[in-house]
Amino acid sequence: MTEENLWTQLCPSSEIEDGNIKQFKVENVDVIVMRSRGVLRASQAICPHMDEPLKNGLLKNGKLTCMKHLWQWDITTGEKKGLAEQNLQMYEVMEQEGSIYININGGE
Numbered sequence: 816m817t818e819e820n821l822w823t824q825l826c827p828s829s830e831i832e833d834g835n836i837k838q839f840k841v842e843n844v845d846v847i848v849m850r851s852r853g854v855l856r857a858s859q860a861i862c863p864h865m866d867e868p869l870k871n872g873l874l875k876n877g878k879l880t881c882m883k884h885l886w887q888w889d890i891t892t893g894e895k896k897g898l899a900e901q902n903l904q905m906y907e908v909m910e911q912e913g914s915i916y917i918n919i920n921g922g923e
Contacts, residue, residue, distance in 0.1 A: 822909070822916040831855070831915060836879075838870040841919050848908055848915060849874050849890060856890045857908035857917050863901040879903075 823841050825848060831837050836849040838860050845860035847869050858879070860869055867883040874880075878896060880887045886899035893903035907918040 821918045821920050823919070825915045825917055828910050828913050828915055834874055836870050836872060836874055838868065839917070841917055844919050846906060846917060846919065848917065849879065851877060851890060855908045855910060855915065857906040858888070858890070858893055859904040862886060863903070864899070 825839050825841070826837070831848055831850045833850050833853060836847050838845060838847050846857055847860045848855060848857045851874055858869070861867070862869055862881040862883060864881065864886050865883050867881050869879060869881060872879050872881050874890070877890055878887045879890050884898070887896040888894065888899060888903045889896060893905040895902050907921055909916050
């Protein structure tokens with residue numbers, strides 16, 4: 816597989832504004848893409864605790880909070896914070912020429 820084939824185009828950059836979270840399905844994998852302080856991050860879309868969609872979560876101060884039971888993660892690393900007992904799977908994401916792309920095959 817070439818480097819070019821690893822990246823999947825998701826949407827125009829303008830669709831994910833600062834503080835927003837949007838869910839996508841890529842190769843049968845549910846992912847979310849979020850923008851915080853201008854930086855894009857991508858992770859698994861479902862909370863590992865109670866299967867709650869993380870697109871409904873709160874994005875604040877570099878953390879993503881699942882609103883069901885208040886589990887939190889660092890959005891840069893996916894590392895668990897506070898009550899969370901499991902890390903999040905993170906994925907590479909980039910912006911290029913006005914579009915957002917994700918690499919789910921070479922996750923971080």
